[in-house]
Amino acid sequence: MHTYGEMISRARAKKKLSRREVAGRAGISEAHLRFVEKGERPMSPKTLRKVASVLEIDETALIDAWLHENVRGLSLAPKELQKVPLISWVHAGDFAMAENPEDVAECEEWVWAMTKGPNVFALRVEGDSMEPEFREGEIIVVNPHIAWEAGNYVIVKNQDGEATFKQIKKKGDRWVLHPLNPKYEDIVVDNRELYVVGVVVEKLKRY
Numbered sequence: 001m002h003t004y005g006e007m008i009s010r011a012r013a014k015k016k017l018s019r020r021e022v023a024g025r026a027g028i029s030e031a032h033l034r035f036v037e038k039g040e041r042p043m044s045p046k047t048l049r050k051v052a053s054v055l056e057i058d059e060t061a062l063i064d065a066w067l068h069e070n071v072r073g074l075s076l077a078p079k080e081l082q083k084v085p086l087i088s089w090v091h092a093g094d095f096a097m098a099e100n101p102e103d104v105a106e107c108e109e110w111v112w113a114m115t116k117g118p119n120v121f122a123l124r125v126e127g128d129s130m131e132p133e134f135r136e137g138e139i140i141v142v143n144p145h146i147a148w149e150a151g152n153y154v155i156v157k158n159q160d161g162e163a164t165f166k167q168i169k170k171k172g173d174r175w176v177l178h179p180l181n182p183k184y185e186d187i188v189v190d191n192r193e194l195y196v197v198g199v200v201v202e203k204l205k206r207y
Contacts, residue, residue, distance in 0.1 A: 004048065004065035009037040011055040026050040045112070063112065083110045084141060086122040092142070092155055092163040093197050095121055113141045115201050120144070122204070123155070123165070129179040130165055134203065140165070144198035153200040156189075163197055 035041035052059040166177035176186040
C-alpha cells in the first residue's frame with residue numbers, strides 16, 4: 001500500500017503539475033508539500049482534502065492511507081471508523097430523528113469518528129459557553145441513539161426548536177443545563193419537557 005505522500009506525488013506527476021502549483025492552489029507552502037511527499041512531515045486531514053481536490057483524486061483513498069499511517073498506535077483501522085456528516089446547528093434536531101437523514105440537510109463536510117450508527121452526526125462548536133473543555137471551532141460527534149444521564153454533555157432542543165450544547169446535571173430536585181464556562185449561569189429545566197437530541201461522545205481535535 002502506498003503512503004498518502006506517495007499517492008500525492010504520483011497523482012501530481014500524472015497531472016504534470018509542479019509542487020509549487022499544487023501547493024499554491026491548496027494554500028500551503030511548497031516546502032510542506034515536499035516534506036509530505038517524502039514522508040518527512042505529516043499533513044492534517046483538512047489539508048489533505050484540499051490537496052485531493054486540487055489533484056482531482058479520490059479523497060477517501062487518501063484518508064484511508066492517512067489513517068493507516070497515523071492511527072496504528074491506537075490499534076485502529078479504517079474499518080473501525082465511520083464517516084459522519086458535519087452539519088449545521090439549525091438541522092441538528094431534525095437530522096437526529098430523520099428516517100432519511102441525507103434528505104434533511106446537506107453536510108459541510110465529512111469527518112471520521114469512532115462512533116458508528118445511522119443518524120450519528122458532527123457539529124462545530126459555536127461560542128464560548130463550554131470552554132475550557134470545548135472551544136469554538138472544535139468538532140464534536142453526537143450519538144442520538146443512547147440514553148442520556150446526569151453528567152452527560154448533550155445537544156438539547158429548546159421550545160423554539162433551536163439546538164444548544166450543555167452539560168446536563170441534577171442539583172437537588174432540579175435539572176439544569178450547565179455551561180462549563182463560569183461566566184454563564186445554569187438553565188433550570190423540567191426533564192419531562194427536555195428534548196435531548198443526542199449525547200456528545202467524541203471531540204475531534206484538529207491542528
